[in-house]
Amino acid sequence: xxxxxxxxxxxxxxxxxxxxxxxxxxxxxxPHSAVFIFQSVAITGILxxxxxxxxxxxxxxxxxxxxxxxxxxxxxxxxxxWEGGAALAIVACLLMxxxxxxxxxxxIVRMKVPDLLxxxxxxxxxxxxxxxPTEGRSIATGMTxxxxxxxxGTFSAVFLALGRHRFDLVIERLxxxxxxxxxxxxxxxxxxxxxxxxxxxxxxxxxNQRAARLAGVPVDRYKVLAYVISGVLAxxxxxxxxxxxxxxxxxxxxxLLLDAVAAALIGYAVxxxxxxxxxxxxxxxxxxxxxxxxxxxxxxxxxxxxxxKGAVLVLALMFTFSLSARRDATR
Amino acid sequence: MPDxxxxxxIDKAFGSHRVLRDVTLALPAGRVTVLMGANxxxxxxxxxxxxxxxxxxxxxxxxxGRPFAPRSPLAAxxxxxxxxxxxxxxxxxxxxxxxANLMLEEMASGRxxxxxxxxxxxxxxREIAGRxxxxxDLSRPVRELALAxxxxxxIARAMAANPRVLILDEPTSSLSAREAERLFVLVERLxxxxxxxxxxxxxxxxxxxLADRIxxxxxxAVSGTFETRPLDTAAALEAMLGQATPSAGTxxxxxxxxxxxxxGHDDPGDPGLHLDALRLLPGSDPxxxxxxxxxxxxxxxxxGSGKGALAEIVAGLHRPAAGAxxxxxxxxxxxxxxxxxxxxxxxVPRDRAGNAVVPAFxxxANLSLxxxxxxxxxxxxxxxxxxGVATALIERLGIVCRSPRDGIGTLSGGNQQKVMIARWLSxxxxxxxxxxxxxxxxxxxxRDIGARLRDEAVERATLVLVSEIDEALEIADRILVxxxxxxxxxxxxxxxxxxxxxRQIATPPxxxxxxx
Numbered sequence: 001x002x003x004x005x006x007x008x009x010x011x012x013x014x015x016x017x018x019x020x021x022x023x024x025x026x027x028x029x030x031p032h033s034a035v036f037i038f039q040s041v042a043i044t045g046i047l048x049x050x051x052x053x054x055x056x057x058x059x060x061x062x063x064x065x066x067x068x069x070x071x072x073x074x075x076x077x078x079x080x081x082w083e084g085g086a087a088l089a090i091v092a093c094l095l096m097x098x099x100x101x102x103x104x105x106x107x108i109v110r111m112k113v114p115d116l117l118x119x120x121x122x123x124x125x126x127x128x129x130x131x132x133p134t135e136g137r138s139i140a141t142g143m144t145x146x147x148x149x150x151x152x153g154t155f156s157a158v159f160l161a162l163g164r165h166r167f168d169l170v171i172e173r174l175x176x177x178x179x180x181x182x183x184x185x186x187x188x189x190x191x192x193x194x195x196x197x198x199x200x201x202x203x204x205x206x207x208n209q210r211a212a213r214l215a216g217v218p219v220d221r222y223k224v225l226a227y228v229i230s231g232v233l234a235x236x237x238x239x240x241x242x243x244x245x246x247x248x249x250x251x252x253x254x255x256l257l258l259d260a261v262a263a264a265l266i267g268y269a270v271x272x273x274x275x276x277x278x279x280x281x282x283x284x285x286x287x288x289x290x291x292x293x294x295x296x297x298x299x300x301x302x303x304x305x306x307x308x309k310g311a312v313l314v315l316a317l318m319f320t321f322s323l324s325a326r327r328d329a330t331r
Numbered sequence: 332m333p334d335x336x337x338x339x340x341i342d343k344a345f346g347s348h349r350v351l352r353d354v355t356l357a358l359p360a361g362r363v364t365v366l367m368g369a370n371x372x373x374x375x376x377x378x379x380x381x382x383x384x385x386x387x388x389x390x391x392x393x394x395x396g397r398p399f400a401p402r403s404p405l406a407a408x409x410x411x412x413x414x415x416x417x418x419x420x421x422x423x424x425x426x427x428x429x430x431a432n433l434m435l436e437e438m439a440s441g442r443x444x445x446x447x448x449x450x451x452x453x454x455x456x457r458e459i460a461g462r463x464x465x466x467x468d469l470s471r472p473v474r475e476l477a478l479a480x481x482x483x484x485x486i487a488r489a490m491a492a493n494p495r496v497l498i499l500d501e502p503t504s505s506l507s508a509r510e511a512e513r514l515f516v517l518v519e520r521l522x523x524x525x526x527x528x529x530x531x532x533x534x535x536x537x538x539x540x541l542a543d544r545i546x547x548x549x550x551x552a553v554s555g556t557f558e559t560r561p562l563d564t565a566a567a568l569e570a571m572l573g574q575a576t577p578s579a580g581t582x583x584x585x586x587x588x589x590x591x592x593x594x595g596h597d598d599p600g601d602p603g604l605h606l607d608a609l610r611l612l613p614g615s616d617p618x619x620x621x622x623x624x625x626x627x628x629x630x631x632x633x634x635g636s637g638k639g640a641l642a643e644i645v646a647g648l649h650r651p652a653a654g655a656x657x658x659x660x661x662x663x664x665x666x667x668x669x670x671x672x673x674x675x676x677x678x679v680p681r682d683r684a685g686n687a688v689v690p691a692f693x694x695x696a697n698l699s700l701x702x703x704x705x706x707x708x709x710x711x712x713x714x715x716x717x718x719g720v721a722t723a724l725i726e727r728l729g730i731v732c733r734s735p736r737d738g739i740g741t742l743s744g745g746n747q748q749k750v751m752i753a754r755w756l757s758x759x760x761x762x763x764x765x766x767x768x769x770x771x772x773x774x775x776x777x778r779d780i781g782a783r784l785r786d787e788a789v790e791r792a793t794l795v796l797v798s799e800i801d802e803a804l805e806i807a808d809r810i811l812v813x814x815x816x817x818x819x820x821x822x823x824x825x826x827x828x829x830x831x832x833x834r835q836i837a838t839p840p841x842x843x844x845x846x847x
């Protein structure tokens with residue numbers, strides 16, 4: 001009984017929630033509402049999948065939110081100030097994400113800085129750094145630059161399409177690009193973590209690092225890889241945000257870090273995994289999305305959102321850790 | 332002298348593993364009782380029972396005639412039984428000054444009141460320090476002190492509680508000879524004050540210097556008590572390491588005698604692992620030997636003799652200070668453990684839980700950990716290949732489980748150890764190094780493992796590091812004895828001169844030889 005509760009409890013809860021909102025909230029059940037939910041969690045979900053990779057190696061990446069907003073500002077800067085194209089903006093952002101991940105990883109494995117502190121430091125650094133080129137202002141076409149020039153560049157249409165284009169799926173213009181990216185990233189991360197030997201070795205590192213090292217696993221390399229994946233995915237999330245906003249808004253993305261971490265941690269509870277996992281993370285993000293959308297449609301005020309997220313997270317963590325502790329005891 | 336602490340018939344088991352069996356022992360006041368025992372003999376469990384960390388399963392303990400069953404370390408301490416643990420930094424708070432360290436117990440107990448009164452603390456600390464003959468500046472933070480001074484502070488702190496029994500767990504393991512001497516003076520002072528001291532050590536020099544009596548634990552039971560002077564340390568060592576009575580053998584030992592090992596000549600091209608003038612430490616004497624293919628060589632020695640360092644160098648974890656190794660005739664200088672594994676040199680590390688088991692994985696995944704590349708195609712793991720290999724290994728080593736998908740945590744200690752050894756038997760190796768493979772393993776698993784290693788010995792050179800001589804005699808063709816990070820003896824496993832081997836194990840540290 002307890003095994004069943006641990007394994008399927010969360011999924012049952014999720015289905016129950018969907019059922020409840022479908023009955024209680026008008027218009028909740030329907031393709032547009034579903035797509036809206038997916039879209040609302042797409043960016044958080046992508047970041048959460050990155051942080052999942054660092055959790056797998058028993059690390060933690062607090063810099064993902066800052067990497068995402070840095071990518072938002074960088075892509076805007078490339079297109080609006082440098083007047084570069086979409087390709088240049090995308091490549092620059094991906095490189096920036098990879099570089100930040102590399103720095104995080106090296107700080108942790110080479111300099112032996114504890115993961116939370118290293119990524120916290122980098123987080124502050126990036127939050128500050130992204131404001132320096134524009135002297136703290138948001139980036140938009142027509143803005144005045146620090147040297148007095150006026151920025152003439154515009155967001156390229158291709159780049160904006162990342163945030164605004166919708167694919168046809170049964171219904172015309174249904175599926176936004178960000179949702180497609182989320183699904184693709186989720187599948188890739190899941191395949192990598194669950195089916196390849198590299199994912200297996202990363203889990204081994206997270207479970208017993210010394211044993212992995214003594215079995216010849218290049219522990220440091222895999223840890224750095226985890227932070228690079230996390231950095232790159234965070235930059236992808238940032239670009240999608242830039243494409244949706246169409247400007248380099250300095251105040252965006254405040255909640256990204258906490259939401260992503262919450263999704264990854266809620267993921268521990270899915271299918272009784274009691275460990276970081278890609279499927280759980282995706283479900284965790286979706287769960288939060290459904291809950292918030294449903295509550296919004298039932299006219300719950302916006303300021304209750306964080307409270308609800310916090311409550312879900314605490315419940316999921318209690319569920320995971322107390323129940324699996326009890327399972328281990330009864331075994 | 333009356334006995335301060337009396338232990339009668341103490342039993343303790345963890346799961347199915349009986350760690351202590353009917354241990355009876357008395358600690359008289361004003362005497363240093365040395366407790367000896369190989370790794371896993373049950374010393375630390377005994378200490379933990381006395382210091383309130385574990386509860387005993389059966390038996391009685393009385394302290395000064397009254398029943399003593401501490402429920403926590405604090406309870407043991409306030410009853411007058413104080414333990415200074417092996418890891419010195421567990422005994423001090425590095426960022427506080429010496430005075431605060433000495434006063435920690437009093438502060439924690441709440442008797443000191445709400446405010447930390449620096450002046451009063453200093454006075455009390457000075458009083459304790461004076462009693463112990465310490466001449467430190469009490470306002471210095473402990474982290475600035477040398478290791479030996481920190482230890483003195485830890486002991487002084489223990490003494491602040493005015494204990495009747497002081498337990499010192501391997502206190503000299505990280506001290507130099509001169510630092511150890513200071514500790515001995517301190518211990519002698521406490522003994523003169525009538526404190527009953529339980530002193531746990533492997534170092535023969537400590538034991539000869541301090542012991543009034545020696546109690547030896549072996550496989551969880553008292554195997555010898557020595558109190559008549561002069562103390563027979565050789566007999567104590569024998570009680571600790573085993574006398575190799577034939578009844579203790581596992582049956583494989585008979586084969587060992589019949590099997591023809593390689594001859595004495597040493598041809599550089601011979602298959603196997605050659606150590607050429609290998610220096611484990613910059614100052615240690617060089618090691619030259621050969622572990623031939625088909626041969627099982629046991630290395631024995633006390634803790635700190637360097638056998639662990641030898642294993643780590645062979646397995647590529649450390650570089651030797653000097654000298655070279657050759658593998659099947661070719662130079663072998665692994666750049667790391669991955670490189671060693673690529674050369675076919677595998678290490679089964681000691682301390683299964685800390686160094687080998689991946690608790691989150693099932694048996695199959697634990698088995699394939701070092702060889703995931705060989706169990707996958709284009710990076711994708713083949714679950715079927717893993718399961719096939721696992722099923723074969725489970726059969727081959729007689730691992731008791733329901734299926735390869737069982738979590739590793741569901742297995743008994745002996746079966747977990749079999750999985751850890753099977754992990755390295757799943758692929759062909761040229762050298763297999765096993766560091767204390769029989770530790771925390773029940774007798775049946777020990778026999779299975781020994782038999783398996785013997786049966787497959789022809790395929791590789793096997794190096795087994797063991798503390799207990801019985802284990803060496805059971806399994807090895809040849810026994811090497813280490814002390815002071817070098818070889819001090821070599822015996823073919825045929826009518827071994829046991830007393831001579833014991834003397835070699837007890838070789839005193841080089842510094843003392845020079846001093847003498």
